[in-house]
Amino acid sequence: MDVQQLRVLTEVARTGSYTAAAQVLGYTQPAVSYQMRRLQQAVGAPLVVRVGRGLQLTEVGHVLVRHADAIFSVMRAADQEVASVVAHGGGLVRVVAFQSSCVTLMPRVIQQLGAARPDVRVTVEQAEPVEARRLIRTGEADLGLLCNWENEELPEGEETMLRLELMTDRRFVVMREDHPLAGRPTVDLAELAEANWVMESFRDRFVAACTNLGFAPRVVATVDDALAIQALVASGLGVSMMSELALHAHVFPGLACRPLSNWPLRRTYLLLWPDMLQVAAVAAAVRVIRATAQEVAAAGPTIGQAPPSGG
Template structure:
């Protein structure tokens, strides 16, 4: 194994033309240079220098090493600079995998904070509903996964993941403007038993079925889509009503749709997950911090 310090000294000796000149440039003694070059020759297993009269020349092995040393040292320097930037939060890549409503609200708000304070951190976005998003962490295809869970429907995070709670997202019922139930500030879920329903993603649909079952009825689900805009459009034309998280309403507001809190109150829980060994990576830790800051503005909405 070649010692990078010896390579740096060798590079200086080759450039200076002698041990004594290299010693003056490096601020050390000539014997110290001699010892390092002997150690380097032992590592490569053959002589690197030859005396040509009063000049210091290179053997064939020395010439071969000299052709590579500059490139090796440049690469080491670049690596050191990049690692220094990562440690000082000036750079780094963080891949986030989140569900659609988080990618439309929490993630952009977090990125805005990063652009202001840590513009060197590059964030790449992926989209996936839980629990599939969590599976990307051990696969190595993302660094942070955002996921939601409902009471009785947990995401099933494995023991090698760390959880960072972000917010509680209030569930609301979407009604077409003019719907009789819209005259009240809150709506009892059993009062909606006769309605036609529009369901969201599979986990959201499972939660709708569970919540209604607890109130003694089975909802008549006539449409199911994970497209939040499509759900609002369907509600607006009277095709049905929908149980939707308040976070979605922060970026989609249809003028022919209104939202009301439901009784009993229900919320989904949103959290970020990372592999335990990655939690202390500076760029990842900073992205987690700004995600928590962005989520605090929406918590309990």
């Protein structure tokens, strides 16, 4: 099998057609068709079948695409390792991370990595876990900071990649200090059935939990910036839910943050292709990220403590 033929296959799988794959790769459509015929002849089995006006991978096609991703990962690792050796261990590390890790973990990581390894450069792109996973699989990012809930199964697409657990954090209710529930050590979601909510766009789990409790949440604002959420809550517009990790960075004056009871912990982890650990710059970044996450987890937050009685 030819590496270029594997690239054609992965692009056909991604776009769903020879024509679209040709446009992305800069080939003609007949050239893509020829490469696919040669690859199917080498494999000895069909890799795609036509479904309606599009193409769908066969089982053999899915297997080959999965291995192609791993092959491309090895090639990228080799390319970066060579560049790192040439640069005496330095190099570029492309990180993709979810929002609250960009606010809390990544600034510390960049500072510490810059002090310990000034030859290592870092770029950061914010993305939700689904998009981050795709960027890592395709090699558009070297490693990712992702998160999921402790009771969830392994997300699809991570089976062949390396997953390094970093820390867990809780979900908090964010409200004004004069809210009737602000004096509680913890808050139950059912107690907020009549509340107005300031929430992020990605809130499927929150809506499902409210539905299971028998109410539809009244969302009065949709905001995807942590400081904007806090500002709106502080104005009296409503209450919100935020991760413990995001609240480590900053809490607006006048706000109370209380742990949400009966809610699963969120797990933060690193995701990368195993071969990327052979790249000196990536390995250095991984060490600093893991150490930073341990420091944050060990620090222990004070944001969840209710004010003393009469205080």
